Amino acid sequence: MINDRVYDERLFIRTAGDQRGFPQLAHYHRYEPTPYEGLDQLFSRCELSANDRFIDVGCGKGRVAFYVHDRFQSFVTGIEMNPAFYEECLQNKIGYMKRRKRRRGIVEFQCLKAEEYEVKAEDTVFYFFNPFSVQIFRKVVQQILISMEQSPRRVTIILYYPSDEYIFFLQNETIFNWVDEIKLDNLYKKNENERFVLFQNHE
Numbered sequence: 001m002i003n004d005r006v007y008d009e010r011l012f013i014r015t016a017g018d019q020r021g022f023p024q025l026a027h028y029h030r031y032e033p034t035p036y037e038g039l040d041q042l043f044s045r046c047e048l049s050a051n052d053r054f055i056d057v058g059c060g061k062g063r064v065a066f067y068v069h070d071r072f073q074s075f076v077t078g079i080e081m082n083p084a085f086y087e088e089c090l091q092n093k094i095g096y097m098k099r100r101k102r103r104r105g106i107v108e109f110q111c112l113k114a115e116e117y118e119v120k121a122e123d124t125v126f127y128f129f130n131p132f133s134v135q136i137f138r139k140v141v142q143q144i145l146i147s148m149e150q151s152p153r154r155v156t157i158i159l160y161y162p163s164d165e166y167i168f169f170l171q172n173e174t175i176f177n178w179v180d181e182i183k184l185d186n187l188y189k190k191n192e193n194e195r196f197v198l199f200q201n202h203e
Contacts, residue, residue: 004033012095012098013063013066015088031085032129038194039067041184041196042196043068043071045182046156046158046182054068054074054124055077055123055125057127057128058114059079060082061085064078064127064129065078066107069105069107076106076108077110077123114131114140121153125156126140126156127160128162129160130162130163134169155176157170157176157200159196161193162193162196175202179200182196
């Protein structure tokens with residue numbers, strides 16, 4: 001198993017460490033990066049193509065965004081409302097892109113609240129590490145569903161450390177279906193939330 005900081009160094013980025021203090025907005029949760037070990041397990045089962053457009057909702061310092069772009073050369077967008085983290089994403093991108101100029105796809109970041117993001121017709125995969133309350137999650141998913149009505153396509157929603165409220169909403173109030181669960185080998189026995197749950201719609 002590779003240490004997170006060592007993996008950061010491979011990508012020439014800095015994403016380790018949690019958020020100090022807590023967000024001042026009640027509906028938004030503190031930053032904590034997804035462990036690289038978990039990403040390796042997730043994407044060994046969930047393959048993306050260069051044609052996918054991956055949206056990391058609440059991307060923090062950009063770890064998942066850079067990982068996905070490096071592994072799949074997909075088009076990746078990170079959405080982050082915290083201006084300080086957004087600036088760290090931009091700084092990380094400078095180091096990352098200097099050493100990966102020949103990669104296909106694009107990795108970009110937007111500084112705004114998730115519910116303000118304009119879902120594109122090409123967006124196909126949405127990643128959530130429990131970034132906010134279910135009330136905000138509902139708003140974001142509703143915008144995804146509207147986009148899917150306008151531009152029908154297969155969409156995947158990936159939840160890491162999923163809340164029961166997120167899962168209940170997707171299963172009971174949307175067209176998304178539970179398609180896979182990936183339990184983190186070394187962490188799940190200690191905490192059953194250490195898992196990824198994937199949802200997709202039927203085309």
